[in-house]
Amino acid sequence: MEDKYPGLKLGNQLCFPLYACSREIVKKYKPFLDELDLTYTQYITMMVLWEKEQINVKELGECLYLDSGTLTPLLKKLETKGWVTRRRAKEDERVLIVTLTQEGRNLRDRAAMVPEKMSCCVKLTPEEARTLYTLLYKMLGDCC
Amino acid sequence: MEDKYPGLKLGNQLCFPLYACSREIVKKYKPFLDELDLTYTQYITMMVLWEKEQINVKELGECLYLDSGTLTPLLKKLETKGWVTRRRAKEDERVLIVTLTQEGRNLRDRAAMVPEKMSCCVKLTPEEARTLYTLLYKMLGDCC
DNA sequence: ACAAATTATATTGTGTGCAATTTTATTTTA
DNA sequence: TAAAATAAAATTGCACACAATATAATTTGT
Numbered sequence: 001m002e003d004k005y006p007g008l009k010l011g012n013q014l015c016f017p018l019y020a021c022s023r024e025i026v027k028k029y030k031p032f033l034d035e036l037d038l039t040y041t042q043y044i045t046m047m048v049l050w051e052k053e054q055i056n057v058k059e060l061g062e063c064l065y066l067d068s069g070t071l072t073p074l075l076k077k078l079e080t081k082g083w084v085t086r087r088r089a090k091e092d093e094r095v096l097i098v099t100l101t102q103e104g105r106n107l108r109d110r111a112a113m114v115p116e117k118m119s120c121c122v123k124l125t126p127e128e129a130r131t132l133y134t135l136l137y138k139m140l141g142d143c144c
Numbered sequence: 145m146e147d148k149y150p151g152l153k154l155g156n157q158l159c160f161p162l163y164a165c166s167r168e169i170v171k172k173y174k175p176f177l178d179e180l181d182l183t184y185t186q187y188i189t190m191m192v193l194w195e196k197e198q199i200n201v202k203e204l205g206e207c208l209y210l211d212s213g214t215l216t217p218l219l220k221k222l223e224t225k226g227w228v229t230r231r232r233a234k235e236d237e238r239v240l241i242v243t244l245t246q247e248g249r250n251l252r253d254r255a256a257m258v259p260e261k262m263s264c265c266v267k268l269t270p271e272e273a274r275t276l277y278t279l280l281y282k283m284l285g286d287c288c
Numbered sequence: 289a290c291a292a293a294t295t296a297t298a299t300t301g302t303g304t305g306c307a308a309t310t311t312t313a314t315t316t317t318a
Numbered sequence: 319t320a321a322a323a324t325a326a327a328a329t330t331g332c333a334c335a336c337a338a339t340a341t342a343a344t345t346t347g348t
Contacts, residue, residue: 007259008252010191014266014273015169017280020209022166024284025159041304047154058326063154065164068327070305094313094326108152115151122158128279129158135276136161139268140168185334202296212297214335238296238343
């Protein structure tokens, strides 16, 4: 087909490699996360809790760019596994507070190896990784 | 919580902004793709067909980094909409050939505005966009 | 030639993502 | 202060993603 619309070629898109790369790397996490009985989305949720110990659903959603439609069932699963508790805030019953349990804290030590093991999967120089990181956050901040 | 494992902080991850950015940009496509009755995954599938006119499922999956579990139902939907046809190859009945229809070709003209409209959503300089593009393909190629 | 291995696609089941709607609680305003 | 507006989660419904398995066709090895 003639090259009438170069913008419509997959190779000229910026979004496509972003989308493909994101999924491929999440896939690389899987064997390590399987050992912890975590999905990638559950893993980044736990990562927020390992940092903050306690957070409500709205704030968590802002951290992760996810909404309650995704987070509600996910947090219920994490509660079932015993890693978080869910309770309403006394001051405002609309707000649901998610809190890390001791079991959830323990999981952190076991998860410590994940970033190390992953680091050898990414074949970028530290400089390239830094550049990529900066550009991605620039996009996230400016346009999203 | 003490900073025992800096690698476990969301802000130190490269994968997270990739994952978040990818989803945020796909979200930006939505209003434009809605007008064409396409999802993002259907859109990139059509993009391959607009370039190649005809392709089998395996090759399509290699182009898009997707497997038959995702593509089979998606291609059936595109067939229902009348934009592609699906038939087995005579030489090898295992192979399913997807072919663009005239209706599918017509859709291309209506889709031409999508990359233009999207371009103003991405607040990177052309130079930054090029750098990002190169780094993403480097990651895709080297590690995935 | 024919059983075994391989290959291509389809199916199944689980877990997101997200838009749209609903429910419940709080805040604002007439 | 009571109705209207707003806000936070939950629910619903649809469309991916993808691992694992199944099915059917082809190729390989003896």
